Amino acid sequence: MMNFRSFILGLAAAFALPWLLLIVLPAIQYQSLTRVAYDKDKDGVEGFYPPAVVNGQGQLIYIQEGCNQCHTQMIRPVQLGLDGWVKGWGQDQESRPATAIRSNTLRDYLGEKFAPLGVQRIGPDLTNYGWRAPAASVLHKKLYAPHSLQDWSTMPAYKHLYKLQKIQGPASERALKLTGKFAPPAGYEVVPTAEADRLVEYLLSLKKDFPVPGQSAVAAAPAAAKK
Numbered sequence: 001m002m003n004f005r006s007f008i009l010g011l012a013a014a015f016a017l018p019w020l021l022l023i024v025l026p027a028i029q030y031q032s033l034t035r036v037a038y039d040k041d042k043d044g045v046e047g048f049y050p051p052a053v054v055n056g057q058g059q060l061i062y063i064q065e066g067c068n069q070c071h072t073q074m075i076r077p078v079q080l081g082l083d084g085w086v087k088g089w090g091q092d093q094e095s096r097p098a099t100a101i102r103s104n105t106l107r108d109y110l111g112e113k114f115a116p117l118g119v120q121r122i123g124p125d126l127t128n129y130g131w132r133a134p135a136a137s138v139l140h141k142k143l144y145a146p147h148s149l150q151d152w153s154t155m156p157a158y159k160h161l162y163k164l165q166k167i168q169g170p171a172s173e174r175a176l177k178l179t180g181k182f183a184p185p186a187g188y189e190v191v192p193t194a195e196a197d198r199l200v201e202y203l204l205s206l207k208k209d210f211p212v213p214g215q216s217a218v219a220a221a222p223a224a225a226k227k
Contacts, residue, residue: 026106033110036213049213053111058202061195063116065158071126072118073206077103090128090209102215108208123155130207139200140192141176148182161196164188 035048062068104127109115118125133139138149144162146153162176167189175189184190192200 030106030109033107035110036107038211038213043211043213045211049210050107050110050208051210052205052207054205055198055202056111056113058198058200058205059112059114059116061161061199062202063114065161065199067126068116068118070118070120070122070155071124072121073104073115073125073127073208074117075103075125075127075208090131091207102209102212104208105212107212126203126206128207128209130204131209133204136200136204137177139203140196141178143196143199144176144190145178145182148178148180158196158199161193161199162190163193164190 035050037048038045040046134142140162142149142155143158145157145159146155147157164184165188167187171189172191174191176191178184178190
């Protein structure tokens with residue numbers, strides 16, 4: 001009887017301890033976080049870190065559409081040999097900066113209802129996509145018909161986030177510039193819905209490479225240190 005009781009208690013502890021350490025305590029720690037002020041003399045930056053939060057409504061659509069199943073939003077520590085930096089992945093647009101981008105911190109996700117770290121990198125990491133993203137009009141075109149821009153793209157089309165409508169009078173200024181087989185039928189146009197607009201606003205708001213207070217600004221994108 002004692003052995004069975006010890007077995008049950010040990011089994012409960014084996015499940016409860018990881019749950020406590022990996023879920024409960026980090027959640028409590030995250031909820032207690034607040035924005036931190038920069039020290040102008042030490043950090044070379046004014047304001048607060050993180051400087052802004054992402055577009056929350058757009059993030060819900062991002063998760064609803066399953067974008068986080070193919071895209072991560074987490075730069076790994078470079079000391080682990082997981083260097084996630086390539087040209088255009090942050091404010092520094094050099095092809096290969098001398099110092100790789102810093103890994104993400106818990107505060108980078110402050111103010112977000114969810115932290116969509118992702119499951120796998122089928123597509124590129126989107127942590128700092130706002131710095132390298134094309135214009136909103138091009139991004140809408142990419143979401144509606146990925147192959148209209150890159151015929152090798154494996155990204156699915158999100159046509160349900162757009163509306164095919166009959167042109168009434170002058171064509172809408174917001175209509176997607178589609179050509180060839182991707183063009184709508186004559187007399188019709190494709191325009192973004194409110195959901196598509198929120199999703200694009202969210203993608204453009206993804207900028208998480210600002211310097212961390214108390215750490216050398218060299219470890220982050222130098223452009224942020226000039227602000």
